[in-house]
Amino acid sequence: MTTKIALAVCLLTGLGLLFIGARFLLDPEVAMRAYGVNVDTSGDFSFHMIKGIRDLFSGLLILLLVCTNQRRALGISLLAATVVPFGDLLIVWSKNDDLALLMPHLTAVLICIIIGPLLLVRKKKVPVVVRKPVQVIHSAASHAETVTEATIYPGDKTPWHYHTLFAETFELLEGRLQVGKSGNYYQLKKGDRITIDALELHSFYNNTGVSCRIRTLITPGNLRFEQAGQILTGLANDGLANKRGIPKRLTDLALFLYLSDSKPAGMAKMAVPLFALLAWLGRKCGRLNALINRYCFPMPA
Numbered sequence: 001m002t003t004k005i006a007l008a009v010c011l012l013t014g015l016g017l018l019f020i021g022a023r024f025l026l027d028p029e030v031a032m033r034a035y036g037v038n039v040d041t042s043g044d045f046s047f048h049m050i051k052g053i054r055d056l057f058s059g060l061l062i063l064l065l066v067c068t069n070q071r072r073a074l075g076i077s078l079l080a081a082t083v084v085p086f087g088d089l090l091i092v093w094s095k096n097d098d099l100a101l102l103m104p105h106l107t108a109v110l111i112c113i114i115i116g117p118l119l120l121v122r123k124k125k126v127p128v129v130v131r132k133p134v135q136v137i138h139s140a141a142s143h144a145e146t147v148t149e150a151t152i153y154p155g156d157k158t159p160w161h162y163h164t165l166f167a168e169t170f171e172l173l174e175g176r177l178q179v180g181k182s183g184n185y186y187q188l189k190k191g192d193r194i195t196i197d198a199l200e201l202h203s204f205y206n207n208t209g210v211s212c213r214i215r216t217l218i219t220p221g222n223l224r225f226e227q228a229g230q231i232l233t234g235l236a237n238d239g240l241a242n243k244r245g246i247p248k249r250l251t252d253l254a255l256f257l258y259l260s261d262s263k264p265a266g267m268a269k270m271a272v273p274l275f276a277l278l279a280w281l282g283r284k285c286g287r288l289n290a291l292i293n294r295y296c297f298p299m300p301a
Helices: 002-026 028-035 046-067 071-080 083-095 099-120 223-237 250-259 266-284 287-295
Strands: 135-138 146-152 167-174 176-181 184-189 193-196 202-205 212-219
Touching: 002 028, 002 046, 002 071, 002 099, 028 046, 046 071, 071 099, 083 099, 135 223, 146 223, 167 176, 167 184, 176 193, 176 212, 223 250, 223 287, 250 266, 250 287, 266 287
Parallel strands: none
Antiparallel strands: 135 146, 146 212, 167 193, 167 212, 176 184, 176 202
């Protein structure tokens, strides 16, 4: 969160410098008064042009570093650039002690000496939990039903959704799991089973802090669902999913929803056309085939 705030401040600072630079080039007299000095140049605005170009360069540099997520380069640049607003502050102070005119330069100094070091602080790397692959016990390739076993890790959560092509039966093999069904919540423990019919809203959430093991029965069997589970695990192990196991890339998420026949509910329905488009693009550009080739293994006979 701190990094996002720092980057937002840098983004606004870059845009502000572009505005100031453009104003020095287009209206140098107004820009000079806003800067905090008022001298008779006799119509020669050469140094104003230099100031404008300097600010334009500084703003563009900051924006490019923000947009390319070059945090360390941005932090170093801000620290080195401290001399610029500090020099401006001294110049204005020598001409005018009006606090209102000094504040913009003092603010710029503070941004450089506070945001710069924040961007240089390395985040502690959270160790990636190596997820066990989804086991396909019975595949739709040779059985009427799909049977899988999977580990649900602490924090794993799905939003409310439904399937149109099949029903699901969950059986908890180990641990505990919260399952939502038609607006109600059920706390499953080892040995408990619950069936979700086609078109029935449901969700699950491992809120226990301990991994659990679940067997899922899909009726009728569905090969795409089997692939979806394997791809989801592979993405998570490659750091391409968030801490709740959801793919970070929208295209990958759209392809997972397509494969698993998962239809969002509630406000998320508004994103259905976007996900449909992304899934289509993912299939056309070969992303789906790449995911299948990388993460899916042959189904058992």
